[in-house]
Amino acid sequence: MAGPPNSLPPQAIMMQMINGKLVSRCVSLVAELAIADHLKDGPREAAALAAATDTHPDALYRVLRMLAGLGVFAELPDRRFQNTPLSEVLRSDAPGSVRSYARWLGTDLHWQVVTDLDHSVRTGETAMAKRHPNTPPFEVLAQYPKAQETFNDAMTGLSLADGAAIIQAYDFSQVNRVVDVGGGHGTLAMMMARVAPGATVTVFDLPHVIEGTKKRFAEENPDGRLHAVAGSFLDEVPGPTDLCVLKHIIHDWDDESARRILNNCRAALDEGGRVVVCEMLITPGPESLPARILDIEMLAGPGGRERTEAEFADLFNRAGLTLRRVIETRTPIRLLEAVAER
Numbered sequence: 001m002a003g004p005p006n007s008l009p010p011q012a013i014m015m016q017m018i019n020g021k022l023v024s025r026c027v028s029l030v031a032e033l034a035i036a037d038h039l040k041d042g043p044r045e046a047a048a049l050a051a052a053t054d055t056h057p058d059a060l061y062r063v064l065r066m067l068a069g070l071g072v073f074a075e076l077p078d079r080r081f082q083n084t085p086l087s088e089v090l091r092s093d094a095p096g097s098v099r100s101y102a103r104w105l106g107t108d109l110h111w112q113v114v115t116d117l118d119h120s121v122r123t124g125e126t127a128m129a130k131r132h133p134n135t136p137p138f139e140v141l142a143q144y145p146k147a148q149e150t151f152n153d154a155m156t157g158l159s160l161a162d163g164a165a166i167i168q169a170y171d172f173s174q175v176n177r178v179v180d181v182g183g184g185h186g187t188l189a190m191m192m193a194r195v196a197p198g199a200t201v202t203v204f205d206l207p208h209v210i211e212g213t214k215k216r217f218a219e220e221n222p223d224g225r226l227h228a229v230a231g232s233f234l235d236e237v238p239g240p241t242d243l244c245v246l247k248h249i250i251h252d253w254d255d256e257s258a259r260r261i262l263n264n265c266r267a268a269l270d271e272g273g274r275v276v277v278c279e280m281l282i283t284p285g286p287e288s289l290p291a292r293i294l295d296i297e298m299l300a301g302p303g304g305r306e307r308t309e310a311e312f313a314d315l316f317n318r319a320g321l322t323l324r325r326v327i328e329t330r331t332p333i334r335l336l337e338a339v340a341e342r
Contacts, residue, residue: 113300
């Protein structure tokens, strides 16, 4: 049995890194097949799982065996498998489920982005620009309806975990009007409305996204305080409002586009209003490794970047805002609160 990674020779460590794409693909595959869902009631044989998922029994067994070696599932005698704490988060109904995110990373479109990372490194452009020149990344995504649906589900799933951390860390109770800028299908908006019972919360996103948001709010908006408005935050942000919240939005964009979005948020603020940007931060220490990895996703995918606190402060200043404080959460996300300059 191998020891801790730092006890392995460099070649072995490098081989683990190189083969990481196989691990990622297998995780995406079992997420797509909903294997963790099939195991929620207890252990099952690989052959039974194969029959339930229309897959080859031996091939599926080999995938599950490999993942079990990493703690994703546990292998029992007679080719039986059961869930572990790691595989539990791949269940559709698990709190903080990452199943949809794993499925998104396994789509053909996302693998194209990873394959074409060399184009980004050589040119500084998004990887999508290689196969879809002159087309903005999110417009490319809209051309793949199934991938778009998976992406939206992934963002909704992540919002549940990230949203809970944001709600716990920030006081929304005194806010009267909130705009969730790029708020997708309204997961965070609904959480904010629950902790700010006197506030109206508006989700602002692109028309094809807002269609789904309106359907959700029609079913889950008993007191009518949730609103869904279509538009582009590159053009404007609806106001006036006390608070603009942007969760995992600014990192999608280059500096000039990010400044433009923040400037539109500032223009929407009422007197004394605030902007809260919810992002991970690049720091000197190893704790920012998740942000550094996601930074490569931003480089190849939408063309944005993860930033340091100083880079955010500069970005705010260029948009007429001042970074007032940075609030930690129980996740890697930090809440950067900015106010309009007088």
